[in-house]
Amino acid sequence: MSADARREGVEPRSSSERRETKRPESAGVPTRVAVIGGGRMGAGIAHAFALAGAHVIVVERDADAAAAASVRVLDAVRRSVERGTTTRTVDEVAAVLEATADTAGLAGCELVIEAVPEERALKVDALARAERATDAGTVLATNTSSISIADLAAALERPGRFLGMHFFNPVPASQLVEIVAGPATETALVDRARGWIEALDKTPIVVRDTPGFASSRLGVALGLEAIRMLEDGVASAADIDAAMELGYRHPVGPLRTTDLVGLDVRLGIAEELQAKLGDRFAPPELLRRLVAEGHLGRKSGRGFYEWSGQ
Numbered sequence: 519m520s521a522d523a524r525r526e527g528v529e530p531r532s533s534s535e536r537r538e539t540k541r542p543e544s545a546g547v548p549t550r551v552a553v554i555g556g557g558r559m560g561a562g563i564a565h566a567f568a569l570a571g572a573h574v575i576v577v578e579r580d581a582d583a584a585a586a587a588s589v590r591v592l593d594a595v596r597r598s599v600e601r602g603t604t605t606r607t608v609d610e611v612a613a614v615l616e617a618t619a620d621t622a623g624l625a626g627c628e629l630v631i632e633a634v635p636e637e638r639a640l641k642v643d644a645l646a647r648a649e650r651a652t653d654a655g656t657v658l659a660t661n662t663s664s665i666s667i668a669d670l671a672a673a674l675e676r677p678g679r680f681l682g683m684h685f686f687n688p689v690p691a692s693q694l695v696e697i698v699a700g701p702a703t704e705t706a707l708v709d710r711a712r713g714w715i716e717a718l719d720k721t722p723i724v725v726r727d728t729p730g731f732a733s734s735r736l737g738v739a740l741g742l743e744a745i746r747m748l749e750d751g752v753a754s755a756a757d758i759d760a761a762m763e764l765g766y767r768h769p770v771g772p773l774r775t776t777d778l779v780g781l782d783v784r785l786g787i788a789e790e791l792q793a794k795l796g797d798r799f800a801p802p803e804l805l806r807r808l809v810a811e812g813h814l815g816r817k818s819g820r821g822f823y824e825w826s827g828q
């Protein structure tokens with residue numbers, strides 16, 4: 519999760535939209551895709567696959583949530599149309615989009631991506647239900663930011679057909695997808711997932727199932743060191759960020775990134791990584807203090823920077 523919000527506003531427009539102008543429609547995209555959970559990430563994933571030419575089914579917890587998810591996806595499509603970055607119309611996408619609370623529609627899907635909230639029990643339940651509603655040919659994926667693929671796979675009958683597909687927030691503007699291979703994931707599945715991501719004009723990286731995958735582990739390591747430097751009085755927050763932005767061409771410095779992601783979110787990930795990987799991920803005292811004081815970054819109006827009014 520740590521890397522997710524940092525792309526916000528960094529990339530100018532949707533990579534899935536750029537794909538549409540560069541590639542023949544549907545090249546390599548599954549014909550029928552389902553997304554379980556149509557919130558921020560699920561709606562973004564549905565948007566990306568629908569613009570790429572797939573028939574997309576969004577499965578939500580009840581009929582009202584399904585209707586809201588459909589509105590979320592179509593609003594995003596409308597914004598794409600208004601920006602002139604897609605040649606599709608909202609009606610065309612509405613015709614290939616289903617939103618439902620019923621898992622029966624999952625039968626016949628090539629790919630089902632779970633994007634329910636980051637709670638192990640919720641995910642296990644959603645994945646087990648998806649597995650029962652599909653056949654052995656369906657690939658099951660999870661968009662988890664931090665839960666081990668092996669852990670989630672343990673509840674499945676067909677763990678070989680399961681892997682992580684970690685999209686970033688906001689999905690349309692984010693170039694990266696981490697493909698996370700669990701110990702049981704079939705090798706051929708990884709190649710297939712890579713093809714699907716490339717067909718969305720995004721860049722896949724393949725990561726072994728380890729804590730923090732690649733993105734959170736590296737992103738949080740840099741963020742924690744930047745906080746320790748601030749604590750040590752090495753430089754101001756703005757100057758530490760400038761060191762990375764101007765010196766290393768990072769689009770957003772590590773402290774501003776932490777503000778965008780949320781200091782509480784980063785603290786949670788740091789604690790998890792400390793437990794799994796050791797004290798090099800121990801959260802600095804300054805991070806704990808700011809979180810305890812309610813300074814969570816942009817969402818609370820203050821973190822390492824002032825955000826009030828933004």
Ligand SMILES: NC(=O)c1ccc[n+]([C@@H]2O[C@H](COP(=O)([O-])OP(=O)(O)OC[C@H]3O[C@@H](n4cnc5c(N)ncnc54)[C@H](O)[C@@H]3O)[C@@H](O)[C@H]2O)c1
Nearest residue numbers: 522555556557558559560578579633634635636662663687
């Ligand atoms: N938000 C991010 O920045 C981000 C980035 C990358 C990955 N993720 C991961 O993506 C997943 C989803 O996160 P989000 O931010 O989209 O959450 P969200 O809360 O915006 O959306 C979750 C959706 O799941 C639905 N839901 C809940 N229980 C359900 C069920 N049993 N069946 C079907 N739908 C159900 C909810 O109604 C909601 O619409 C999490 O695992 C999160 O860690 C989030």
